[in-house]
Amino acid sequence: MDIAGINLVTLIASLMVAAVPILLAAIGELVVEKSGVLNLGVEGMMIMGAIGGFMVAVATGSPLMGFIGGAIGGAVLSLFFAVLTLGFLANQVATGLALTMFGLGLSSLMGQGYNGVKPPPTGALFGPLGDIPVIGPILLGHDWMVYFSILIVAVVWWVLRYTRTGLIIRAVGESHDAAHALGYNVARIRLLCIMFGGAMAGLGGAYVSLVRVPQWVDGITAGAGWIALAIVVFASWKPWRVLLGAYLFGGITVLQLRLQAAGSSIPVEYLSMAPYLITILVLVIMSSGRSKAALNAPAALGQNFHASR
Amino acid sequence: MSSPSLCLELTGITKRFPGVLANDNVGFSVRPGEVHALLGENGAGKSTLVKMIYGLVRPDSGQMRFNGAAYTPARPSDARTAGVAMVFQHFSLFEALNVAENVALGMENPPPLRELAARIRAVSEEYGLPLDPARMVGDLSAGERQRVEIIRCLLQDPKLLIMDEPTSVLTPQEVEILFRTLRQLSAEGTAILYISHKLDEIRSLCDGATILRRGKVVATCVPKEKTSRELAEMMVGATLNPPERRPGEKGExxxxxxxxxxxxxxxxxxxxxxxxxxxxxxxxxxxxxxxxxxxxxxxxxxxxxxxxxxxxxxxxxxxxxxxxxxxxxxxxxxxxxxxxxxxxxxxxxxxxxxxxxxxxxxxxxxxxxxxxxxxxxxxxxxxxxxxxxxxxxxxxxxxxxxxxxxxxxxxxxxxxxxxxxxxxxxxxxxxxxxxxxxxxxxxxxxxxxxxxxxxxxxxxxxxxxxxxxxxxxxxxxxxxxxxxxxxxxxxxxxxxxxxxxxxxxxxxx
Structure with a gap:
């Protein structure tokens, strides 16, 4: 199963791993945006998760504790965003951008002593089962975070679509005034969604520093948060499309690396820009043309809510 | 104990916002099955008053009694539990959600959506307000949207239904259908608190009226015994002149x-x-x-x-x-x-x-x-x-x-x-x-x-x-x-x- 010197099985197996950080960050942001909040600080929350998770994992020697630490790191940073936008009604776009800058700077400061340190390894969940040909590497050979990220997509889809909690989140994102008039606490619902988004972004960041790289360098997330934001929009706020978008991006990232390694004649610059370009192109095509998809944006997205009398 | 023959009784309700006294010692009562109008100019304090009854705003002082018991709703869900339902002036609907989801959001303990859809159909037939639970609210006409709000209220068997300017967006035919529904409800014993600027409607529908001016009750009356002009003048506290037409020549x-x-x-x-x-x-x-x-x-x-x-x-x-x-x-x-x-x-x-x-x-x-x-x-x-x-x-x-x-x-x-x-x-x-x-x-x-x-x-x-x-x-x-x-x-x-x-x-x- 080799095409142009690239093994298809290992390609699929590694794209699933490459997609995890973006997938987690995007699914978190999807919930945030569904509740009507536009948090552009995904990149900042991811990198706080990356350093937070790295520090905890190194200190405790447990990757699990590291991931929990990463989630908490992202959630704590998102709390700043929540206080500013929900409490003080600050502009969401500006606050989100500031959050990214703040996260990048703070993580760099916190990571001072960690350059060159090795984090504890995160092993495959099913151990030797991963050695079964073809299905082994693709379905059974991954660490638990890969399965967890897919599970989270399923759970978010199910909650948004079938539960009352999901209905309330969608309602708040659709019209905060109407939701308030019916007696729902708009600020509290949005606060919880923002923190969920922060935790997911943090988890994604921790996966970068603990599994993908795995070590600490400044700016380790390298723009993954921005791609996650774009994926949410072009996926028309639909969880399974977010999965598709993340895998597409992950796939092309892996593919272009392999092509570079295989000594492809295409210049490296084009290959490195390909994941960004192709992901956005495909998702734009998917979300265009059908008015329904364009209308799927939460109507109150980006608007602050204040309960006037 | 107040008389149990009253559905809602308000005494001495006062609410102050920064710079405005929205309600000043307001009191009135509504009997079960009565259609009671709340009249007043913009800013007379009607909306604040009904928001207090629905638990969206808390009064600074004064008492409310509901069916003979003290009533202090801290949030709308308390009001709904007690049996108060409200149809809003600006519809409290979500355009991108369907009818059943919209109804579910306004209920305390909604049944599963499929069961709810069946109940929406049943109630809408019973009250002559046909409605398809699966339709997107964004695709509905104003009259149909209002039905969604009304049915959301009816599903909770309200003892008091508050309607804030319900007819401002309806055709005459739709208004007639609405009034038939309201009369049916009132005959079944539901009290209705009705806010409108349309005085003719109030005269044909309401049994009693409380008139507010600058946050105070200035009069109570039986609207059928007054002319629209008299009602308007009580609200404004001054004489009103209808617009004058100077028949001008039509030009080019x-x-x-x-x-x-x-x-x-x-x-x-x-x-x-x-x-x-x-x-x-x-x-x-x-x-x-x-x-x-x-x-x-x-x-x-x-x-x-x-x-x-x-x-x-x-x-x-x-x-x-x-x-x-x-x-x-x-x-x-x-x-x-x-x-x-x-x-x-x-x-x-x-x-x-x-x-x-x-x-x-x-x-x-x-x-x-x-x-x-x-x-x-x-x-x-x-x-x-x-x-x-x-x-x-x-x-x-x-x-x-x-x-x-x-x-x-x-x-x-x-x-x-x-x-x-x-x-x-x-x-x-x-x-x-x-x-x-x-x-x-x-x-x-x-x-x-x-x-x-x-x-x-x-x-x-x-x-x-x-x-x-x-x-x-x-x-x-x-x-x-x-x-x-x-x-x-x-x-x-x-x-x-x-x-x-x-x-x-x-x-x-």
Whole structure:
């Protein structure tokens, strides 16, 4: 199963791993945006998760504790965003951008002593089962975070679509005034969604520093948060499309690396820009043309809510 | 113990907001099965009062009793649990959700959606309000949306139903269906608290009325025993004069629209289809129709926010379809859209800034590309004076004015620019009787001075009062304008065609 010197099985197996950080960050942001909040600080929350998770994992020697630490790191940073936008009604776009800058700077400061340190390894969940040909590497050979990220997509889809909690989140994102008039606490619902988004972004960041790289360098997330934001929009706020978008991006990232390694004649610059370009192109095509998809944006997205009398 | 024969009893309710005493020692009571009207001008404190009954606002002092027991709802869910339901003035609906989901959001313990859909069907049949639970609310007409709200209330077996301006967006036929439902509910023992500016409706529907003025109860009466004029005068505390018509000569045509078809830029909007009409100097053309039939789109196309082919729209004989709003203002056309907060006005900007925004061109409020602040301020103050806008000054943000006062300012801002063509959508929506009369009079005065006027409104009485000719916008199509003289309400109802599929559902007896 080799095409142009690239093994298809290992390609699929590694794209699933490459997609995890973006997938987690995007699914978190999807919930945030569904509740009507536009948090552009995904990149900042991811990198706080990356350093937070790295520090905890190194200190405790447990990757699990590291991931929990990463989630908490992202959630704590998102709390700043929540206080500013929900409490003080600050502009969401500006606050989100500031959050990214703040996260990048703070993580760099916190990571001072960690350059060159090795984090504890995160092993495959099913151990030797991963050695079964073809299905082994693709379905059974991954660490638990890969399965967890897919599970989270399923759970978010199910909650948004079938539960009352999901209905309330969608309602708040659709019209905060109407939701308030019916007696729902708009600020509290949005606060919880923002923190969920922060935790997911943090988890994604921790996966970068603990599994993908795995070590600490400044700016380790390298723009993954921005791609996650774009994926949410072009996926028309639909969880399974977010999965598709993340895998597409992950796939092309892996593919272009392999092509570079295989000594492809295409210049490296084009290959490195390909994941960004192709992901956005495909998702734009998917979300265009059908008015329904364009209308799927939460109507109150980006608007602050204040309960006037 | 208070008498258990009362459903709701309020005594000494006082609520103060910063700078305003919204309710001052208000007391009244409603019996089970009574339809009780709450009357008052804008800002008289009606909305605050019902919000307190529904648990959205807490009173500073005073007592409420509900079915004989003390009643202090801290949030709407408490009110709903106690048996109070409310239909809001601005619909509390979610356009991108379907009917069943919208209903579920307003209930305390909704059953699973499939079961809920069955119950929605059952209740909607029982009360003659047919409704499909699977439809998207964004696709529904105003009348159907209101049914969603009412059915949401009915599913909870309310003992008290609060209705805040329920008929402002309905056709006459829809109002009749609503009243039949309300009478049926009242016969079953449900008390109804009814807020409306339409005094004729109150006289035909309500058993009792409490009249509020500046937060105080000034009178209680039986509306059937009063004339609409008497009721309005009790609300305002002054004598009212109906608008005066000076029969002016119709001049030459100033605005001509031919075969105007344009796709709607608004999500869930209605495209205009072959709209044709003309307006002459001194003529008021009234355009009726249920909201969502192309009114917003027509205003956009006339104001220039939506551009069309040049010869589809002619101003004073010149092709003007491709001109933008500012160029059209220069030729003498002014437009006032319906949505006060965000379309007609920039809510967070001051009245001076808002006056400048549309007055800049015709009032010459710029000098060498710079804003003439002194001129803008003088213009804003002129409008405030001419139209009796109640505001602490011209420096306050538009948002801070009550709806009626802001509307007076916004209409005045357009009318004071000596326009030759005036386009207004919903001139008196949510405005009290006195202010509405003032706005209508101002429109008529401009027409008498030779302006051609297009008024788009959902208030038929208003259109019949001020229009010379009358047309109906229905699903984006405009009927041929007809002279108002000799038109009956029934003919208009048929023209409106909003009656399609509006028959009361028949159920077996």
């Amino acid at each position: 045509v100033v605005l001509g629209v031919t075969d105007l078809s344009v796709a709607s830029p608004i999500p869930f909007g209605t495209s205009l289809k072959e709209v044709t009409f003309t307006v002459a100097r001194g003529e008021v053309l009234g355009i009726a129709g249920v909201a969502g039939n192309g009114q917003d789109e027509l205003l956009l196309a006339l104001s220039g926010e939506l551009r069309v082919a040049p010869d589809k729209l002619r101003i004073k004989g010149h092709a003007a379809g491709d001109l933008g709003p500012n160029e059209r203002r220069r030729t003498g056309l002014v437009a006032a859209p319906e949505d006060r907060y965000g379309h007609a006005a920039a809510p967070d900007m001051t009245l001076v800034e808002n006056a400048f925004l549309t007055g800049a061109i015709r009032k010459g409020l710029t000098r060498h590309g710079f804003i003439d602040w002194a001129g803008a301020k003088a213009y804003a103050e002129q409008v405030i004076r001419d139209y009796d806008v109640r505001t602490p000054g011209s420096y306050v943000a538009a948002r801070a004015l009550s709806g009626g006062n802001l509307q007076k300012f916004l209409i005045g801002r357009e009318l004071d620019q000596s326009p030759e063509i005036i386009v207004i959508n919903q001139p008196t929506w949510g405005v009290d009787a006195a202010a509405a009369a003032a706005i209508r009079q101002a429109i008529l005065n401009r027409a008498a001075e030779g302006a051609g006027v297009v008024v788009i409104s959902q208030d038929l009485d208003e259109l019949l009062e001020i229009s010379d000719s009358f047309a109906v916008l229905n699903a984006g199509r405009l009927t041929k304008p007809r002279p108002v003289e000799g038109l009956t309400i029934d003919q208009i109802g048929l023209m409106m065609g909003g009656a399609h599929g509006m028959e009361v559902a028949h159920h077996g007896h």
